[in-house]
Amino acid sequence: MSSQVLHAQGVALYYGGVRALNGVDLELHRGRICGLIGPNGAGKSTVIDAITGRRALTQGRIVLEGHDISRLGVVERRKLGLSRSFQRTSIFGGMTVRRQVELASWKTGIDDWQDDAYAVLRELDLADLGDVLAHDLGYGEQRRLDLALALTGRPKVLLLDEPMAGLSVKESHDLAGHLKALTSSWDVSVLLVEHDMDVVFGISDSVVVFELGRVIAKGTPAEVRADPRVREAYLGSAA
Amino acid sequence: MKYTQSLLVALVAMFGGWLIVLVTPSASLLGVFTQAVIYAMFALGVGFLLKQNGLVSFGHALYFGGVGYAVGVVLTLDMMPAEWAIPAVLLAIGAAAFAVGLVIVRVPGIAFGMLTLAIGQMFYLLATRARGITGGSDGMGVPWPTTLYGFPEKALRQPETLFMITWVALVLVALLLHLLLKMRFGAVTEAIRDNEERARFIGIRTTVPRAAVYAISAVVSAIAGLLSNYNSAFASPESLHWSVSAITLLMVIVGGFQTLAGPIVGAIVYFLVSDILGDYATYSMAIFGAALIAVIVFSPHGITGAVTSFVKRRRKGAASLSAGATREREAT
Numbered sequence: 001m002s003s004q005v006l007h008a009q010g011v012a013l014y015y016g017g018v019r020a021l022n023g024v025d026l027e028l029h030r031g032r033i034c035g036l037i038g039p040n041g042a043g044k045s046t047v048i049d050a051i052t053g054r055r056a057l058t059q060g061r062i063v064l065e066g067h068d069i070s071r072l073g074v075v076e077r078r079k080l081g082l083s084r085s086f087q088r089t090s091i092f093g094g095m096t097v098r099r100q101v102e103l104a105s106w107k108t109g110i111d112d113w114q115d116d117a118y119a120v121l122r123e124l125d126l127a128d129l130g131d132v133l134a135h136d137l138g139y140g141e142q143r144r145l146d147l148a149l150a151l152t153g154r155p156k157v158l159l160l161d162e163p164m165a166g167l168s169v170k171e172s173h174d175l176a177g178h179l180k181a182l183t184s185s186w187d188v189s190v191l192l193v194e195h196d197m198d199v200v201f202g203i204s205d206s207v208v209v210f211e212l213g214r215v216i217a218k219g220t221p222a223e224v225r226a227d228p229r230v231r232e233a234y235l236g237s238a239a
Numbered sequence: 240m241k242y243t244q245s246l247l248v249a250l251v252a253m254f255g256g257w258l259i260v261l262v263t264p265s266a267s268l269l270g271v272f273t274q275a276v277i278y279a280m281f282a283l284g285v286g287f288l289l290k291q292n293g294l295v296s297f298g299h300a301l302y303f304g305g306v307g308y309a310v311g312v313v314l315t316l317d318m319m320p321a322e323w324a325i326p327a328v329l330l331a332i333g334a335a336a337f338a339v340g341l342v343i344v345r346v347p348g349i350a351f352g353m354l355t356l357a358i359g360q361m362f363y364l365l366a367t368r369a370r371g372i373t374g375g376s377d378g379m380g381v382p383w384p385t386t387l388y389g390f391p392e393k394a395l396r397q398p399e400t401l402f403m404i405t406w407v408a409l410v411l412v413a414l415l416l417h418l419l420l421k422m423r424f425g426a427v428t429e430a431i432r433d434n435e436e437r438a439r440f441i442g443i444r445t446t447v448p449r450a451a452v453y454a455i456s457a458v459v460s461a462i463a464g465l466l467s468n469y470n471s472a473f474a475s476p477e478s479l480h481w482s483v484s485a486i487t488l489l490m491v492i493v494g495g496f497q498t499l500a501g502p503i504v505g506a507i508v509y510f511l512v513s514d515i516l517g518d519y520a521t522y523s524m525a526i527f528g529a530a531l532i533a534v535i536v537f538s539p540h541g542i543t544g545a546v547t548s549f550v551k552r553r554r555k556g557a558a559s560l561s562a563g564a565t566r567e568r569e570a571t
Contacts, residue, residue, distance in 0.1 A: 052440065074439050074440060075439060075442050075443070075444055078440060078441065078442040079442055083440075084440055086437070090434060090436070090437040090440075091434065091437065092429065092430045092433040092434050092437065092438075093433055093434070094429060094432075094433050095426070095429055095430065095433065099426055099429075100426075100430060102426075103423075103426045103427065103430055103441070104441040104442070106423065107441050107442035107443055108441075108442055109442075149437070149441055152441070153442075
């Protein structure tokens with residue numbers, strides 16, 4: 001088994017009386033993709049918010065490479081190597097592609113931020129679009145730019161919230177290929193929240209299933225696919 | 240290299256100011272131009288806040304009018320020479336605006352505008368009520384010294400000299416802001432303006448840069464106010480009134496706020512239109528109001544935005560014509 005990078009331990013997050021997350025345990029391992037699936041409202045995006053510090057935990061803790069980061073803010077967690085994308089494309093529309101990727105690299109505080117930005121642009125086939133304003137890009141290109149911003153600064157963990165949403169089958173397939181390649185060539189761990197089951201089961205090393213803020217199953221893609229609770233709660237005939 | 244072009248443009252612009260002095264037929268018209276340039280500087284400050292923070296201020300008259308009172312009080316009480324009072328007051332305004340900015344830039348959209356309005360009006364009322372210090376509704380005369388930085392007042396107050404001082408100050412401030420935006424600070428503030436949450440998730444602490452933009456815009460407005468005050472040697476509570484902020488905002492929107500040139504163009508157009516109207520100048524606000532409606536409907540990015548998109552379209556058209564001609568030549 002590869003070494004553990006991130007461990008969410010007993011994470012609970014309540015909104016008043018609503019238990020959005022309840023005793024969630026989640027582990028990410030170096031260079032591996034963990035798929036996170038579940039019906040709408042299961043708490044998949046909330047767990048990313050909890051891990052990245054966008055929402056404060058009610059209980060539990062987040063451990064990154066042995067250090068408890070539960071009390072750190074969003075910016076500190078980013079500098080330690082936690083990076084995320086959003087369900088809706090979240091880029092800087094009025095800036096050129098290169099300017100914003102360079103800015104994101106520079107803000108991580110690494111010395112070779114210019115090389116890093118260029119490598120990210122090349123990795124995601126955006127190098128030729130460097131001088132284009134982000135709001136002039138096509139939707140698929142904007143999704144890749146969103147991922148590029150998250151990938152700058154050589155993060156240890158990438159938390160991706162439905163990166164394939166709205167993409168064509170070919171674009172989804174291409175992006176899935178990029179993600180799989182990233183884990184080995186960039187040595188990054190990925191938590192992939194995604195509704196496209198072909199993608200999740202195709203590229204994930206492990207899969208976690210959420211329902212009503214709880215983990216109801218976890219294991220390899222084959223184990224999860226065969227789990228009767230998962231078939232009943234979520235996969236249904238898609239499995 | 241990338242700064243050389245900006246410096247050259249600034250030098251040409253300064254030379255252009257000298258040409259304006261040479262060709263302007265009367266001192267009174269030059270006085271109007273001086274007012275236009277002072278308001279161009281003020282609009283530049285208000286526009287900088289809108290461009291980099293995406294925030295609309297209805298209270299920047301506080302900095303434009305307040306600087307005259309601040310210098311007036313310092314000089315009246317003989318606290319320090321004018322040569323020291325000018326930078327000290329500007330620094331103090333910058334520091335105070337930064338502190339205020341740290342609190343108010345967290346408030347989004349229209350609420351921010353209302354906060355700036357409230358703060359501005361608070362100081363307007365203070366200026367009209369505190370008769371002992373400010374002269375109340377009558378305003379206060381500012382005892383500028385007979386020499387400033389070694390130059391005699393008589394020479395400085397010549398219409399040509401006053402115009403050149405304000406013009407060169409405008410060019411230098413615009414150049415400094417342009418260079419600042421080319422640096423990392425420009426990218427950071429653009430990112431925050433476009434998408435503050437994403438900016439935080441790429442590692443940017445968003446409050447301090449936003450407060451810094453607010454402080455810079457306040458200082459630029461204060462420089463404009465200082466020039467205006469030296470021109471008139473009088474601090475009036477009317478210069479603190481919210482309507483002064485509103486007119487300047489109008490200039491910014493008509494000129495366009497997506498470039499640094501936009502607010503400058505808006506202010507100059509405002510003063511030229513007012514001057515051309517002559518006897519009908521009392522209707523200038525109605526005419527400018529109609530212009531504002533036309534701009535918002537037909538060119539939301541203002542005059543400079545319309546010019547920029549026209550030039551882009553022309554270039555695109557020329558490029559496609561040239562490509563077509565090349566294809567035809569190859570075909571034959």
